[in-house]
Amino acid sequence: MSKYTEDDLKVELENKEYEYGFYTDLESDTFPIGLNESIVRAISMKKEEPQWMTDWRIEAFRAWQEMIEPNWANVRYEKPDFQAISYYSAPKTADPNKTLGDVDPELLAMYKKLGISIDEQKMMNNVAMDIVVDSVSVATTFKKTLSEKGIIFCPISEAIKEHPDLVRKYLGAVVPQKDNFYAALNSAVFSDGSFCYIPKGVRCPMELSTYFRINQAGTGQFERTLVIADEGSYVSYLEGCTAPSRDENQLHAAVVELIALDGAEIKYSTVQNWYPGNKEGKGGVYNFVTKRGICEKNAKISWTQVETGSAITWKYPSVILKGDHSVGEFYSIAVTNNYQQADTGTKMIHLGKNTKSTIISKGISAGKSQNSYRGLVQIGARAENARNFSQCDSLLMGNNCGAHTFPYIESKNPSAKIEHEATTSKIGEDQVFYCNQRGIPTEKAIALIVNGFSKEVLNKLPMEFAVEAQKLLEISLEGSVG
Amino acid sequence: MLQIKNLHAKVEDKDILKGVNLTVNAGEVHAIMGPNGSGKSTLSAVIAGNENYEVTAGEVLLDGEDLSDLKPEERAHRGIFLSFQYPIEIPGVSVTNFMKTAINESRKAKGIEEMPANEMLKLIREKSELLEIDRKFMSRSLNEGFSGGEKKRNEIFQMAMLEPKLAILDETDSGLDIDALRIVANGVNKLKSDKNAVIVITHYQRLLDYIVPDFVHVLYNGKIVKSGGKELAYELEEKGYDWIKAEN
Numbered sequence: 001m002s003k004y005t006e007d008d009l010k011v012e013l014e015n016k017e018y019e020y021g022f023y024t025d026l027e028s029d030t031f032p033i034g035l036n037e038s039i040v041r042a043i044s045m046k047k048e049e050p051q052w053m054t055d056w057r058i059e060a061f062r063a064w065q066e067m068i069e070p071n072w073a074n075v076r077y078e079k080p081d082f083q084a085i086s087y088y089s090a091p092k093t094a095d096p097n098k099t100l101g102d103v104d105p106e107l108l109a110m111y112k113k114l115g116i117s118i119d120e121q122k123m124m125n126n127v128a129m130d131i132v133v134d135s136v137s138v139a140t141t142f143k144k145t146l147s148e149k150g151i152i153f154c155p156i157s158e159a160i161k162e163h164p165d166l167v168r169k170y171l172g173a174v175v176p177q178k179d180n181f182y183a184a185l186n187s188a189v190f191s192d193g194s195f196c197y198i199p200k201g202v203r204c205p206m207e208l209s210t211y212f213r214i215n216q217a218g219t220g221q222f223e224r225t226l227v228i229a230d231e232g233s234y235v236s237y238l239e240g241c242t243a244p245s246r247d248e249n250q251l252h253a254a255v256v257e258l259i260a261l262d263g264a265e266i267k268y269s270t271v272q273n274w275y276p277g278n279k280e281g282k283g284g285v286y287n288f289v290t291k292r293g294i295c296e297k298n299a300k301i302s303w304t305q306v307e308t309g310s311a312i313t314w315k316y317p318s319v320i321l322k323g324d325h326s327v328g329e330f331y332s333i334a335v336t337n338n339y340q341q342a343d344t345g346t347k348m349i350h351l352g353k354n355t356k357s358t359i360i361s362k363g364i365s366a367g368k369s370q371n372s373y374r375g376l377v378q379i380g381a382r383a384e385n386a387r388n389f390s391q392c393d394s395l396l397m398g399n400n401c402g403a404h405t406f407p408y409i410e411s412k413n414p415s416a417k418i419e420h421e422a423t424t425s426k427i428g429e430d431q432v433f434y435c436n437q438r439g440i441p442t443e444k445a446i447a448l449i450v451n452g453f454s455k456e457v458l459n460k461l462p463m464e465f466a467v468e469a470q471k472l473l474e475i476s477l478e479g480s481v482g
Numbered sequence: 483m484l485q486i487k488n489l490h491a492k493v494e495d496k497d498i499l500k501g502v503n504l505t506v507n508a509g510e511v512h513a514i515m516g517p518n519g520s521g522k523s524t525l526s527a528v529i530a531g532n533e534n535y536e537v538t539a540g541e542v543l544l545d546g547e548d549l550s551d552l553k554p555e556e557r558a559h560r561g562i563f564l565s566f567q568y569p570i571e572i573p574g575v576s577v578t579n580f581m582k583t584a585i586n587e588s589r590k591a592k593g594i595e596e597m598p599a600n601e602m603l604k605l606i607r608e609k610s611e612l613l614e615i616d617r618k619f620m621s622r623s624l625n626e627g628f629s630g631g632e633k634k635r636n637e638i639f640q641m642a643m644l645e646p647k648l649a650i651l652d653e654t655d656s657g658l659d660i661d662a663l664r665i666v667a668n669g670v671n672k673l674k675s676d677k678n679a680v681i682v683i684t685h686y687q688r689l690l691d692y693i694v695p696d697f698v699h700v701l702y703n704g705k706i707v708k709s710g711g712k713e714l715a716y717e718l719e720e721k722g723y724d725w726i727k728a729e730n
Binding site for chain 2: 428429430431433434435436437438439440441442444448449451452453454455456
């Protein structure tokens with residue numbers, strides 16, 4: 001075996017699977033690389049899922065095999081080799097021998113800037129925690145409060161077992177398995193994620209996952225989230241973490257589905273800060289996410305996102321305004337620096353009468369990055385008096401970055417009112433000098449100007465998240481000027 | 483306090499300042515007058531450290547310290563304030579937020595901790611009353627949609643907040659109606675003390691009726707060609723700049 005190539009290895013692995021029967025591999029915590037039906041079945045089995053779930057995954061997998069990776073987005077990258085990825089790893093546990101001293105000091109410095117507590121830092125780096133009294137007791141109190149109100153908030157793997165009726169009814173209801181290439185892949189192999197159900201008329205008393213976010217970290221590269229707000233209920237859900245996540249998984253393909261039944265309201269806020277790659281554009285996470293919500297009568301879904309990380313971002317949180325008088329909102333800040341590329345926006349699908357949508361998108365590009373807004377506003381034939389307002393603002397720093405806006409508008413109803421505004425501006429030397437003259441150093445001046453530019457969106461974030469997001473914007477753009 | 487010695491400066495290969503000499507002591511008010519294009523705004527930009535202007539010879543000293551290697555913000559931290567002829571807009575940043583950032587950055591540079599919120603509010607209240615500024619103004623985006631008069635008043639408000647050692651007012655009177663001019667000048671006069679100094683750059687003698695200078699200098703073709711007391715301003719008003727041009 002003088003010339004043992006990767007291809008040979010692949011062949012060997014495939015053969016081995018058949019030779020020895022795949023399931024012997026279940027003893028190990030990480031599956032071999034590659035994807036086929038046996039792997040999908042094995043994931044389902046490992047998670048002790050019911051048959052319907054296994055079948056659902058298989059259906060998705062078969063659809064995915066027939067699909068082609070899309071390339072219409074304004075991003076350039078080397079397509080991942082889907083057969084070179086391992087699709088299951090046991091959740092990491094704390095390493096008793098590891099201390100914070102073992103963690104990259106650069107990362108720790110950044111935590112400090114963001115004001116992340118020592119406990120959280122440990123959690124995020126799989127460092128065992130010595131004192132967990134506070135957080136444990138807080139978590140217990142939270143869980144008690146939630147369950148008293150009948151709110152279900154648990155890992156989706158648990159929900160599949162404990163609340164199969166709800167999951168079966170709604171999983172894939174908004175993002176069908178065959179929706180798109182990445183959604184199909186996610187449906188086949190999703191590792192875990194969150195499930196949330198708010199009963200009729202209940203107003204969730206806390207921002208979900210404000211505390212839980214550290215527990216949510218590390219749910220893996222194929223995360224699946226399902227949020228169901230029953231009639232007249234309200235929930236504010238926070239996803240992500242302002243701390244930089246140095247995940248070694250390069251490909252992330254999550255799916256988030258929101259269901260707002262009659263009169264319900266879901267507010268979904270995200271801060272995404274995956275590793276963006278280094279200054280030369282090496283490495284970094286590819287983030288291909290499908291997020292969509294559906295509004296029944298008088299319901300409201302509001303997406304707010306702050307995107308600062310990832311080498312490639314491909315993400316369009318959307319709302320299907322099915323019910324009459326329903327409301328969809330999208331507030332976004334996308335920052336790209338160095339060689340990052342983002343193609344992000346939203347889709348507002350107006351089906352019901354008197355439906356209303358608002359889109360506020362703020363793109364900030366620095367370095368050699370490319371930042372695109374891509375949005376669709378679609379008014380169906382029966383959507384009388386639908387209204388949309390879109391505003392897309394781009395801020396450029398330096399002369400080597402790009403900002404692009406791709407708004408698509410399709411209206412099949414003459415009563416629709418659609419407004420679109422777009423601006424592009426540059427941080428001016430005169431603005432920076434003005435700040436300097438008042439004693440504000442350049443880095444801080446940039447942060448101030450960027451924060452001002454993003455204010456309308458930052459204001460939509462829950463208070464504590466907004467403060468962290470502001471700091472994050474500052475850090476993401478560090479070193480982006482002279 | 484301020485010593486300018488044989489200052490030469492150029493912008494985009496064009497020599498603007500050709501040997502300016504000026505000494506300003508604490509407690510003094512100096513007026514710099516001169517026709518368009520004589521270098522007045524360049525002089526203020528160079529003192530403030532604007533990097534678009536290149537100093538080719540000479541030096542600027544503040545309390546004996548050479549400023550040439552200091553960044554604009556470092557000069558600001560040492561007490562130099564420039565009231566801009568054309569104040570810059572910063573959308574989404576409120577006047578309050580801007581001032582809070584400016585004050586705290588200066589404090590940080592001096593190793594003083596951030597100003598407590600209640601103290602900041604008190605200061606804002608006090609200074610906005612001094613300049614007869616409506617409190618609602620404080621939450622508006624900096625200079626965005628401000629009228630000419632509002633912009634200038636806001637500059638002087640910032641000066642009041644930052645309490646500089648040396649304030650340079652670059653054509654603060656332009657775009658002001660007579661009432662606004664009186665308010666602004668009043669503000670400047672109230673802030674004057676024997677510890678600070680003011681340089682007023684203006685075309686017209688009008689502002690000098692309100693902010694009375696101890697010295698008047700005429701800048702022409704990149705040099706100070708004439709200096710005198712406040713009566714020089716009246717003479718200029720009467721004879722026009724042609725008189726200066728003819729002599730040089």
